[in-house]
Amino acid sequence: MNKSALINKRSLEDQAADLIREDIVNGELTPGTRLVETSLAKEYGLSRGTIRIALHQLGTESLITQVPYAGWSVAQLTGQDLWELSTLRTTLEGMAARLAAEHITAAGAEQLKAVYADLLECCAGEDFNAITRADLALHKAIVDLSGHGRLARQYQLIENQLLSYISVSNQSFDPAVVGSSHRALVDAICEGRVDDAAAEAVHSITDAEQLQQVL
Amino acid sequence: MNKSALINKRSLEDQAADLIREDIVNGELTPGTRLVETSLAKEYGLSRGTIRIALHQLGTESLITQVPYAGWSVAQLTGQDLWELSTLRTTLEGMAARLAAEHITAAGAEQLKAVYADLLECCAGEDFNAITRADLALHKAIVDLSGHGRLARQYQLIENQLLSYISVSNQSFDPAVVGSSHRALVDAICEGRVDDAAAEAVHSITDAEQLQQVL
DNA sequence: TGTCACTGATTGTCCGACAATCTTACCTGA
DNA sequence: TCAGGTAAGATTGTCGGACAATCAGTGACA
Structure with missing residues (x-):
C-alpha cells in the first residue's frame, strides 16, 4: 500500500x-x-x-x-470579480458535468451519491457554513469525476476564491431548496444523460447576483 | 497619455x-x-x-x-494533456465568443475585423508558424473582447502550452481553409448573434486529434 | 549478479545585508 | 488654512554565501 x-x-x-x-x-x-x-x-x-x-x-x-x-x-472581491467567478464557474461546471456523465462508472455513481447524501444531511440542519462546504464538495466531486486534471485545477482556484468570499458574508438561504435542487444533476450524471447533466449543472449554482444580494 | x-x-x-x-x-x-x-x-x-x-x-x-x-x-505534453488543453480551450472560447457577442461595440468590431484581416493575409503565404500565431491572435482578441479578466488569464495559460507544443511539431494543413473557416465566427460576434458565436467558436478550433495526427 | 556505500550534482532552506520604493508624518511658505 | 516639499520609517526587491537534504550515477564487494 x-x-x-x-x-x-x-x-x-x-x-x-x-x-x-x-x-x-x-x-x-x-x-x-x-x-x-x-x-x-x-x-x-x-x-x-x-x-x-x-x-x-x-x-x-x-x-x-x-x-x-x-x-x-x-484580496478584496469586487462586483466584477464575483461576476467573473460565477460565470467562469458555471461554464467549467457545465463542462465537468458533461464529461462526468460521458464516462460515469458504477463506482463513480456510488461515490457521487454518497457525497449528495452528505449534502442532504447538512441541509437538515441550520449550519450555513457546513451546507456551503457540502455544496462545494458535491460540485468538486463532479469535477473530479470528469477525469480532467486541468479542469480540476482551474476549478480549485475558483473554489478557493469563492470560499474566502463566502466565509466573510453571513449568507442566508433556504437549506431545503439547496438540497433538493441538486437531485436532478446527480441523477443525470449517474444515468449518463450528458446534455441534461450539463444543463442541470448551470441551474444548481448560486449565482453572483444572489451572492451580492446577501451582502 | x-x-x-x-x-x-x-x-x-x-x-x-x-x-x-x-x-x-x-x-x-x-x-x-x-x-x-x-x-x-x-x-x-x-x-x-x-x-x-x-x-x-x-x-x-x-x-x-x-x-x-x-x-x-x-514539460512534455502527453496525449492526455493535448486532450485536456483542447477541450478546455473549446469550452473557454465558446464562453468568450458568447460574451464578446453580447456586448460588442463598433470599436470592438473594427478591431476584431482588423485582426481577422491579418490572419487572411498570413494565409495567403506558406509560413505555417505565422499562420498559427495569427490564428491564436484572433482567438485571443475574442477573449479580450469578452471583458472577462479571469477568462483571459486562464486562456493565456492554455495558449502558452499549446504554443510550446506547436512550435516543436511541424504542422501541415491547408492555409486557405484556416482563413475562411473563421469568417462565420467573426461575423456572428460583430453582429451580436450570441448563440451562433458560441457555436462557431467550437467549430473553428483545431482539435487535439488533428494536432496529434500531425506528430 | 545484485547490493551497498560513495561521490557529485542540484535543489531546499537559512541568514544577513543593502538598495529601491512606497507611506506617513512633519514642516514650510504663501 | 492649505498645497507642496522633505525627511524618516517600513517593506519589498535583490544579492551573495552557506549548509543540509535528496537524487542519480559509479564502482566495489560479496
Whole structure:
C-alpha cells in the first residue's frame, strides 16, 4: 500500500502556502489585511525567502494582491470579480458535468451519491457554513469525476476564491431548496444523460447576483 | 497619455520568467530540456533566488515540471494533456465568443475585423508558424473582447502550452481553409448573434486529434 | 549478479545585508 | 488654512554565501 502521501515530504514553501491559504478561506484573515513577509517568517519560524515563494503562490491564485515595494494584502472581491467567478464557474461546471456523465462508472455513481447524501444531511440542519462546504464538495466531486486534471485545477482556484468570499458574508438561504435542487444533476450524471447533466449543472449554482444580494 | 507601460518597472523575477517562457514557446528549449537554477542565474546575471521564483511561476503555468531535489525540466505534453488543453480551450472560447457577442461595440468590431484581416493575409503565404500565431491572435482578441479578466488569464495559460507544443511539431494543413473557416465566427460576434458565436467558436478550433495526427 | 556505500550534482532552506520604493508624518511658505 | 516639499520609517526587491537534504550515477564487494 502506498502511504507516501501520508508522509510529510512537502516543501516548507508549500506547507506555508497551505497554512496561510487556510487562514484566508476560513475568514481569519479578512480582505484588506496586510501580510508582511518578515512578520510571517517570524510567526511560522521560516526564512523570508521561503515565505516569499509561498506568497507568490497565493498571488497567482488571486487570493492575495501585491503592490510593488508596498506590501501584500488579502484580496478584496469586487462586483466584477464575483461576476467573473460565477460565470467562469458555471461554464467549467457545465463542462465537468458533461464529461462526468460521458464516462460515469458504477463506482463513480456510488461515490457521487454518497457525497449528495452528505449534502442532504447538512441541509437538515441550520449550519450555513457546513451546507456551503457540502455544496462545494458535491460540485468538486463532479469535477473530479470528469477525469480532467486541468479542469480540476482551474476549478480549485475558483473554489478557493469563492470560499474566502463566502466565509466573510453571513449568507442566508433556504437549506431545503439547496438540497433538493441538486437531485436532478446527480441523477443525470449517474444515468449518463450528458446534455441534461450539463444543463442541470448551470441551474444548481448560486449565482453572483444572489451572492451580492446577501451582502 | 499613459506611457507607464513603456517604462521598465517590472521586477527582475517577472522579466526572467518572461525570457525563459519565450524560449520555451519558441521551441528553443525543447521538452525534456533540464533547467538548472545556478546555470540560469549565471546566464541571466541574476541571483539564484530571483531565478527560483521565476521557475516557480513557470511551474504554475505548467510549462515546466519539477522533481524535488532533482531539477526542473521543460514539460512534455502527453496525449492526455493535448486532450485536456483542447477541450478546455473549446469550452473557454465558446464562453468568450458568447460574451464578446453580447456586448460588442463598433470599436470592438473594427478591431476584431482588423485582426481577422491579418490572419487572411498570413494565409495567403506558406509560413505555417505565422499562420498559427495569427490564428491564436484572433482567438485571443475574442477573449479580450469578452471583458472577462479571469477568462483571459486562464486562456493565456492554455495558449502558452499549446504554443510550446506547436512550435516543436511541424504542422501541415491547408492555409486557405484556416482563413475562411473563421469568417462565420467573426461575423456572428460583430453582429451580436450570441448563440451562433458560441457555436462557431467550437467549430473553428483545431482539435487535439488533428494536432496529434500531425506528430 | 545484485547490493551497498560513495561521490557529485542540484535543489531546499537559512541568514544577513543593502538598495529601491512606497507611506506617513512633519514642516514650510504663501 | 492649505498645497507642496522633505525627511524618516517600513517593506519589498535583490544579492551573495552557506549548509543540509535528496537524487542519480559509479564502482566495489560479496
